Amino acid sequence: MIQDTSADPPIAVLEKLINYINENVPVLSDKFSLLGEEITATHIIVPIVYLILLNLLGNLCRSVLINRILTHRVEDRKTILSIGNTTKYTILIIGVAILLASIGVDSSSNWNKTIFGKDENQVKLFDLIRFAFLFTLLVYFTSKLKSIFVKQVLSKYSTDIGVSQSIGTIIQYVVIIIGAFIIIQNVGINLGSLNVLAGALGVGIGFGLQNIANNFISGLIILFERPIKVGDRIEVGSVQGDVIKVSARATTVNTNDNISIIVPNSEFINQRVINWSHNDRSIRFHVPVGVSYNEDPAKIKKILLSVAEKNSDVLKRPAPDVLLVEYADSSLNFDLMIWTSTYINKPTVLKSQLYYEIFERFKEYGVEIPFPQRDLHLRSGWPSESKAK
Secondary structure, three states: OOOOOOOOOOOOHHHHHHHHHHHHOHHHOOEEEEOOEEEEHHHHHHHHHHHHHHHHHHHHHHHHHHHHHHHHOOOOHHHHHHHHHHHHHHHHHHHHHHHHHHOOOOOOOOOOOEEEOOHHHOEEHHHHHHHHHHHHHHHHHHHHHHHHHHHHHHHHOOOOHHHHHHHHHHHHHHHHHHHHHHHHHHOOOOHHHHHHHHHHHHHHHHHOOHHHHHHHHHHHHHHHHOOOOOOOEEEEOOEEEEEEEEOOOEEEEEOOOOOEEEEEHHHHHHOOEEEOOOOOOOEEEEEEEEEOOOOOHHHHHHHHHHHHHHOOOOOOOOOOEEEEEEEOOOOEEEEEEEEEOOOOOOHHHHHHHHHHHHHHHHHHHOOOOOOOOOOOOOOOOOOOHHHHO
16 A cells, blocks of 8 residues: 655755765764754755855856857847846846745744735735846846847838937837736736825825926826937937937936936926937037128128038038128127038037138138227317416
């Protein structure tokens, strides 16, 4: 008759290995007391060896991903290293979780306290830890996959990096929301138990999180409406620079001095925003020039147009033009109007190049640069000597 052992509690694999070593290596089987528990040296050696092997496995997987798999499929080296490192640490964390479960630190442990909720709606400590770990991995991997998707897939169909970034971010948010619901269901958290948490969050938004909620909603508006996008040259308030990142809470703007300024998304919705490249990156700039009244306006116009046409960063279409805008007190004022698409983010540099060349051409043609002039009129001559005396 075969004895039925299905009712016996299963012995952990780790415990089986420890018992096997203690039976075959007597020198390690001597028991001693540690924290009130009777253990052997094997109970310490086996987990240490297990962690060392686990670290070697993580390094091996990281090396294979970085040097063999991702290097031929992903162009961004930082993304490759991030995915490799994350894979290694994920293996380590999962391995440590398995080790803890093998020694009794699992859902049935006394450490797994109830955080909130009652009966079937209660949420325990380990459930929250699992959710936090899996959700962090979800957000991290979706951000890396978004980068790959935008740079290597969407870039083949669209040359506008801003549009690609917006599509990638929207897809990332959708995947995170769907993934969060799947994770909640699989870690054992009942959605009904989140009613209290949702109510507390609603009160928090009502009292102290209005700005965060406002910026998040503004970020969604920016992504869908696209008043600004990555790559645009914008000016909001006193901030002027290129948009390099649009996230859920804020937008990163990089100035000409290579300073990154974090601007809350709500400012782009509530304030007037100047977008220099919203529809087209071709922008017209005005270069004011003043000359003496002794000069011929037609000659000045010819010189200014020749300077503009000589500069390779000035567009030929639309063609540059010169207007005589004012008879000023001491000068004839002209406005050199040029179009460019390369110096949209550095207009001062282009103007400086033009001014240098204009100055050289004025010297070549003997054009007089004006200076303030005043006429002095004496209503009467000098006083007579008799009056002076």
